[in-house]
Amino acid sequence: MSVIIPKKSADEFFEKIKELSGQDIKLCMQCGTCSASCPMSEHMKCTPRKAIHLAQLGMDEMLHEQNTCWVCASCHTCSVRCPRGIDLARVMEAVRQLTLRKNENFIEPSKMTAEEIKNCPQIALVAGFRKLTS
Amino acid sequence: MKIKYYPGCTLKYKAKNLEDSAVASLEALGCEVEEIERWNCCGAVYSLAEDDLIHKVAPVRDLIRVKEQGGDKVVTICSMCYNTLARANLMMKEDEEKRDTINRFMDEEIDYAGEVEVLHLLTFLRDEIGWDKVKEKVKKPLTDLKVAPYYGCTLQRPEEVGIEPLGSFELMSGFLEAIGAIPVDFPGAAMCCGSYQVLGNAEAVQDAAGKIISTAQTAGAEALAASCPLCEYNLGKEQDVQIFYFTQLLAAALGLDAEVSRFELNTGNAGELLKRKNFL
Numbered sequence: 078m079s080v081i082i083p084k085k086s087a088d089e090f091f092e093k094i095k096e097l098s099g100q101d102i103k104l105c106m107q108c109g110t111c112s113a114s115c116p117m118s119e120h121m122k123c124t125p126r127k128a129i130h131l132a133q134l135g136m137d138e139m140l141h142e143q144n145t146c147w148v149c150a151s152c153h154t155c156s157v158r159c160p161r162g163i164d165l166a167r168v169m170e171a172v173r174q175l176t177l178r179k180n181e182n183f184i185e186p187s188k189m190t191a192e193e194i195k196n197c198p199q200i201a202l203v204a205g206f207r208k209l210t211s
Numbered sequence: 212m213k214i215k216y217y218p219g220c221t222l223k224y225k226a227k228n229l230e231d232s233a234v235a236s237l238e239a240l241g242c243e244v245e246e247i248e249r250w251n252c253c254g255a256v257y258s259l260a261e262d263d264l265i266h267k268v269a270p271v272r273d274l275i276r277v278k279e280q281g282g283d284k285v286v287t288i289c290s291m292c293y294n295t296l297a298r299a300n301l302m303m304k305e306d307e308e309k310r311d312t313i314n315r316f317m318d319e320e321i322d323y324a325g326e327v328e329v330l331h332l333l334t335f336l337r338d339e340i341g342w343d344k345v346k347e348k349v350k351k352p353l354t355d356l357k358v359a360p361y362y363g364c365t366l367q368r369p370e371e372v373g374i375e376p377l378g379s380f381e382l383m384s385g386f387l388e389a390i391g392a393i394p395v396d397f398p399g400a401a402m403c404c405g406s407y408q409v410l411g412n413a414e415a416v417q418d419a420a421g422k423i424i425s426t427a428q429t430a431g432a433e434a435l436a437a438s439c440p441l442c443e444y445n446l447g448k449e450q451d452v453q454i455f456y457f458t459q460l461l462a463a464a465l466g467l468d469a470e471v472s473r474f475e476l477n478t479g480n481a482g483e484l485l486k487r488k489n490f491l
């Protein structure tokens with residue numbers, strides 16, 4: 078499969094991620110430590126390592142089709158283990174923010190059942206809405 | 212000893228068992244617990260986007276409350292509150308530009324530059340009370356109870372706010388020893404339970420929680436000690452190992468009335484296990 082990456086938008090995307098996360102994803106050497114450490118990776122269509130690769134290549138549309146950042150629990154395991162010192166939890170946040178800032182939600186609070194809301198600890202609701210809704 | 216205490220929203224409702232057992236235990240250890248006045252929710256998660264300062268206003272406001280009410284330390288119990296407050300504090304201490312923006316934004320408040328020290332209750336117990344004093348006050352040691360000390364994701368990461376260095380679990384193990392229990396070393400101690408993804412990806416949370424519980428069980432734990440209401444919720448759904456708040460174990464060891472621990476709010480039969488072992 079050949080993919081043509083328009084240089085300008087790749088750079089723009091890369092810069093946007095850097096601005097939001099403060100992280101230089103070009104440092105990633107694709108070792109896969111993040112994916113191996115991630116407690117959620119089995120439920121990701123694309124592991125954290127692959128997601129970084131897509132971001133490195135500026136393939137933002139393909140990255141947005143993945144669920145990686147929406148399954149990420151911001152646990153920072155990858156961040157403390159990355160041998161290149163990339164705070165990957167911040168990169169995930171940047172990718173989430175790029176969608177959330179367009180007013181798109183990943184979960185719809187109005188669709189939660191009364192039972193679910195009653196049972197959930199308050200921090201689950203506050204944190205979940207903060208991370209998964211705009 | 213007087214201490215300033217930040218409860219956070221979950222401890223006032225869903226995790227009343229965490230708050231009540233902690234406050235009663237602290238009082239039994241000779242502390243006068245002063246809840247911060249006019250505190251607000253810390254936001255539960257620390258905002259990771261560089262430009263997102265508005266979500267840091269809430270935790271900073273709490274720290275300002277402590278400072279204006281004359282405190283130089285604040286003790287908090289919920290792991291997520293601890294993480295959020297400690298990181299916001301560090302930012303106010305170290306990032307001059309952000310500090311300045313936030314202080315100017317909150318021009319109705321006093322200026323803040325990270326003067327307050329944010330302490331997790333476990334750190335407070337070790338450093339300000341001391342394990343020897345705790346041991347002295349224990350009336351019903353939890354002899355032979357095998358407990359897995361569980362830190363989850365927010366007590367050690369990121370490293371700059373960790374209550375102890377990555378990979379070391381001496382703090383909670385020391386606590387468990389002080390109350391007579393046997394700390395069980397297990398590989399899931401710092402694994403994440405899936406956290407807020409219980410709202411978005413419940414199945415992934417179930418798998419993550421299941422792994423933690425099965426490593427604790429394999430290591431021989433009968434119970435697991437937690438300090439986070441979200442961990443308790445996610446892990447509690449797995450029935451194989453009983454989840455307690457560490458403060459409930461403390462209250463039991465101090466010989467306090469079982470009512471302060473409000474075991475009915477735990478998932479599973481937390482009180483039953485302690486009763487069966489004659490700790491209640």
Ligand code: SF4
Nearest residue numbers: 105106108109111159
């Ligand atoms: S651990 Fe770091 S260097 Fe390795 S693949 Fe992940 S982001 Fe890249």
Ligand code: SF4
Nearest residue numbers: 115149150152153155
């Ligand atoms: S921060 Fe996200 S991507 Fe990284 S290990 Fe945790 S869940 Fe996985």
